[in-house]
Amino acid sequence: MATGDLIKLGTLYLGSTKRERPTRPWDINVTPPGAPGLGNIPPYMNQTFYIGDTDFHDAYKIQWREVNDNGKRLLISDRVILWGITWDTLNSLDLVFGKNVTIDGQQYILRLLTGGTSKRGSDNYAGGSPTSNEWDRIIVNEAGISGLPVPTSSDLDNTQNNSDLNSTHNQYWNWFYAHTWGQDATASGRVIRGYNSARYYDDTAKSSQAIGGWRPVLEALNTSPTLKLTSPMENLLGADGNCEDTSKWTKSSVYISLTLDSNNKKYGNNSIRYSISGYGSKATGGFWSRDLLSLVDKSQYYVALVDAKNGNADSAFCKVSFRADGSVYKDGNKLTDSTKFNISYVKISPTDLAAANALTVWGVATADEGEYAYFDGFRIYQVSQDTFNKIGVDPEYTGEKLGQKFPFTDPTINLTLTEGNTYVIAGSTTDTNNGNVVTVKYKIDGGTVYNITASVSNGTAPINFSKTLTYLNNRLYDGSNPVTPILAEGVTHTLTVWSEDDQGGKSPDTTRNFTVLYNQPPQISGSDQDLGTITTPPSIQYTITDVEGYSFTITEAIDGNTIRSFSGTDGKQETLTIPHDMWIKLQPGVTHQLTITATDQYNASSKRTFTFKRAVDGxxxxxxxxxxxxxxxxxxxxxxxxxxxxxxxxxxxxxxxxxxxxxxxxxxxxxxxxxxxxxxxxxxxxxxxxxxxxxxxxxxxx
Known part of the structure; x- marks a missing residue:
């Protein structure tokens, strides 16, 4: 938002009755030159009044002009909204010098403009002094503020005519035939501005006289920043997507049967088995989620995904509906593979969401009597426009790779980090206070607080942030620096992210939970063994497997001296022996150690040891x-x-x-x-x- 912007905010209530914005904002007892009649500003009749939250109907919304004034964000009413109220009444309600109010959740100081403590010389049309008063500096725009209109000579002279009424400056600020109370008190009385000209100044009004109008000013107090976390991703379907409860879904037909299947699943304990029974012919039907429209921002991009495995149906796929009656929808890619689960997805753009009155995610199958398919891991994530454009186009964002980039998450099944995984903390923070320095911070399990980024807000644009951590050796690292102690395995750990501004504002905490899985070293077949006393080099066969599928290196050694070191192959049989040149150098009669060491790519290792004594018979x-x-x-x-x-x-x-x-x-x-x-x-x-x-x-x- 910028200086000069028209802001519609708040509604005036007199007693318990909301009042429309005056459309003839001038003296209610006078018809100004060129005007169609008396003014229709609501009169003050000793009733209570206040500015409440913004009403739905436009006619009841107060209009303000935004002014960014030396670091302060002011909203100045573009017209007088209450007529015939005394300065004393306004002061008794703390509306002259200001009181804190909350409108639509935002805090402001509600006050009057300053108008000057005296006129300039003897001419009421010359303006007020000092010249730093807000009326002359902002309304008359003597400060030359970009975005605000400048009055013409006709707006400033001592002649009142229809040119004044219809001038650009008056249509912007509505000062013609409308007194505005100022804060200032003088020896003669209280200051009122406007009415006869844009710069007109009068300080002879008594504070008890009901001749002035109330033109409120809102001075925005510091607004705490807001923060949105896009990674680690949050599945908008939550636990519903885990396919552990068929009651979370609605069937499109009574001929559809939804059952839990523990034998064909991708996540958790079960998948949902979709089948057709009693219909008698082939049909395309499905089941849908609860409405998610309230959870999305219609200006953003999303992707919906599901893991599906065809049984004996024609196909199984994901679908997204944008209307409550299901009349507007997008189908995902159709899956026919009956050997394994694959990814079906639907891209959702702001265009898709623009006219949506509902948002549901579906599992759909084209099937005949007795045919079936399996669905598991429904999820819907917000994505950037750049990522949206890559989905289904870039090879890294297709098929199984797409599923890996957008894995199923469920608040009841925490994200699990394994050795070498990256943990990306990304999103945006917004601070509506122009010039505030905003810092994004994070901590894990209540530990040390770290900064992700710091930037100066321009009041409108989100500040994007991203930090990539890596899980290694049971810790999370930022580059080479550990940011956690050793993380316990099998317990829930919590990431907390928030933003703070330099004025004391803080966003609500955003949290994500995760668990860690310790890296298991490669497993060497067999067991440690004493070979006894031998006269010839041993020959030992072995295999090595790595449960995580990591690459590993094998090192064979005798008494710490390497025999050979090479890249291992999971499950391949190898043979350990001692080369002749090394064998004949081994001292007879003493214990020797023959070892196999397997070390994975993340330095987890295991060792198998064979001991023996060499006997010499020649x-x-x-x-x-x-x-x-x-x-x-x-x-x-x-x-x-x-x-x-x-x-x-x-x-x-x-x-x-x-x-x-x-x-x-x-x-x-x-x-x-x-x-x-x-x-x-x-x-x-x-x-x-x-x-x-x-x-x-x-x-x-x-």
């Missing part, structure tokens, strides 16, 4: 250096110089792909004993490099 040697080869080695010769005890068992192995992670070892013992070259059977190298290594093992005889 000697094992291996070359550490790799003999290089430019191409695939096809044969090699190895001679062993030394003493081998009688009865010992000799084993010599060789590989030609020693650069590979898992080389192909081949037994060349007999070739060495015979002093002949060994011919390799392996022809593959996963590393793309070739090279030779040897292993020698001497074990006691049997």
């Amino acid at each position: 000697i094992e040697l291996a070359t550490t250096a790799i003999l290089p080869a430019d191409a695939q080695p096809t044969r090699t010769i190895f001679s062993l110089n030394g003493y081998i005890p009688d009865g010992s068992v000799l084993n010599i192995q060789v590989c030609n792909n020693a650069h590979d992670t898992t080389p192909t070892w081949e037994d060349m013992t007999q070739s060495v004993i015979n002093g002949r070259p060994y011919v390799f059977t392996n022809t593959t190298s996963t590393s793309g490099q070739w090279g030779i290594r040897f292993k020698i093992r001497i074990m006691p005889g049997g």
Whole structure:
């Protein structure tokens, strides 16, 4: 709202009778030049009077001109609304210098304009002094206030004629032949302004004389800001949408049966099973919600959604009706899939709502005798125009992704945050006081108060705000900063959002409830085990699953030394063993730990541990250096110089792909004993490099 705007607010009551706005706002005893007759301003007859809330009929609404005056919001009546009242009477009712009143829920100071404590010189037509008085500064517009009219010379001269009556300035302020009491008292009497000219000043009227008119002024007191939260979203259907109670819905036909089904559901304990019985032919029918029209703002955008699963009907879908008789409606996308629940939705625009006299959400099916479909999770959310335009167009706002962006919420089933979920706090706040600094704040469970945004209000435009929190490690974070302590699992937590202005005003608290689900680490099959004393590397098979479906990393280690680390696949069987090079370095006779650690993408981890002691029943040697080869080695010769005890068992192995992670070892013992070259059977190298290594093992005889 801006200076010069016409505001229709409040209704004048004389006694208990409401009075129409005067249409001939001048002296009730005189017909001014060019006027059609006497004025029709209601006369004061010693009855009680007050300004009440705004009446429905326009004729009873008082008209005001808004003036933003040095930070004050004034509403000045555009005419005198009560005639023949004394200044003393107004003062006895605290209507001269002001008293607090409430009109349509807004608080104001109800008072008179200041008119000056003396005239300028000896000329009553010259205006009042000091020049800072409100009549001359605002009504006569000597301050040059943008949005207000400026009087012409005819409006200011000492001649009264029909030009004055019909002038733009008089039609705006209605000063012609209408005295207006001012606040000011002088030695001569009380100040009245107007009547003979726009600037006319007279201070000779006695406070007890009933010659003045009452032109009220409302000075707006600070209005507390209001706040609307659009995220976390609020389902306008509330608990009705959870499909746990068929009595919340109205059927369009007696042939329709609505029952609860616990086997085919998406949320809670049940869905609603829709079926046709006794009709005898195929028909499209449905069931509808209570009327939601009173809950929506017709200037805003909405989306209605339902999860539906077809049974054996032709189709199942969502529908929205905009008329009480169901004659104006929009159908959602029709679903035929009988294997799972899918999303059907209807977009609702201000155009749809403009002429609506009701707003109901439907579940609809096209079905024949004995056919059925399932519905669960009805919801309707307010959305921004930008989001509205994306729905059904942007791939991120279609199908299951649309359902994920607008999940079903129910005040009896709190939103649940799991590891990595974002928790968006978004909406708008409005402060009608131009220039107020408005701060949006939030807290969780009565904890520390945090600011979301602060902005200067222009008195009209909503101030939008948004804050994205992330649930990690059992806390909510703003970026890298925790804003909560560890949140208990399985209990209700409360988000509280409000706005405050710098004048002490505060919006009502808006709350949303949520619960948290702790991140479960990946589960490793089997159990911890002591393998006892072993002489060869163990081979252990295992699988890993993650119940949340998060990605995870597997790390296998011996005594803290990594064997391998790799990205795991849910449910895939893996094999843990100890590479030969690491095995032969393990000290015999002491306890060793072989571990599997699975760590998910949010650092939750689990560990499986196997203990053992290594027993040595022979000697094992291996070359550490790799003999290089430019191409695939096809044969090699190895001679062993030394003493081998009688009865010992000799084993010599060789590989030609020693650069590979898992080389192909081949037994060349007999070739060495015979002093002949060994011919390799392996022809593959996963590393793309070739090279030779040897292993020698001497074990006691049997």
